[in-house]
Amino acid sequence: MSLNRQKIYELVEHVDVSGDGERDFDYYDLFMLVVIVLSLVPLVFKEETGILVVIDLVTAVIFIIDYLLRWSVADLTLKKDRSVAFVVYPFTPMAIVDLLSILPSFAVLGEGFKLLRAIRAFKALRVLRVVKLVRYSKSLMIIAKVLKSSRDALLAVCAFAGAYILVSALVIFSVEPDSFATFFEAVYWATVSLTAVGYGDLYPVTVVGRLVAMASSLFGIAIVALPAGIITAGYMNEIRKIDDADKDQLK
DSSP states (O other): OOHHHHHHHHHHTTOOOSSSSOOSOHHHHHHHHHHHHHHHGGGGOSSOOHHHHHHHHHHHHHHHHHHHHHHHTHHHHHTSOHHHHHHHGGGSHHHHHHHHHHGGGGGGSSGGGHHHHHOHHHHGGGGGGGGGHHHHOHHHHHHHHHHHHTHHHHHHHHHHHHHHHHHHHHHHHHHOTTTOSSHHHHHHHHHHHHTTOOOSSSOOOSHHHHHHHHHHHHHHHHHHHHHHHHHHHHHHHHHHHHHHHHHHHHO
16 A cells, blocks of 8 residues: 555545544645535525636535545545445445535536536535535534434434325325315425424315314424434434543543
């Protein structure tokens, strides 16, 4: 293994080379955080002025360099054979996020990108750059660990919530056929009711429909509270682990 590749790996993957439990190369983390935030600036403007295009392209080039650096040390990151890792890395979740967040920036170039410029959803993929913050923020990394460790419980809650939305939509669609033109509108209403948002654009008008809405709202509050409790418990557990590790190092 070349020394340069090892240094690149330590740079982009937050490796602790000092043995003190602290991540090295924090300046790189800070630099990338600034670049990510800067790359989001063009998204808050409707018109693409010259300076905004430059910001978008410059930050995209930096992201490409970061992507290539990570790809070059994929074998060290994935702990696989170099040739296998080179093929596998582009299909890892974060690599896909990186690529999708970069591509829209080049829709401003050339005639060949006219179609891409016309697709607003494609341009909106730049919002995925927010996900990149997980790599460089310690707090967000803790949240990511919590989500990973609590994956089974959260998936169970999501499945339960999805089933509840479907059942609520089926019931309200049956008892309020005049208030909901399509089943999708019923699903939309059930989702809004579950999250206690209540836009008021769709609502039941019959007594039976309102009783269903009341039950849906009451049970929805309990379902929405479950993920918050799971994530909070997991977060506190991770914080305790970090505190215990710090105490062990001081001994």
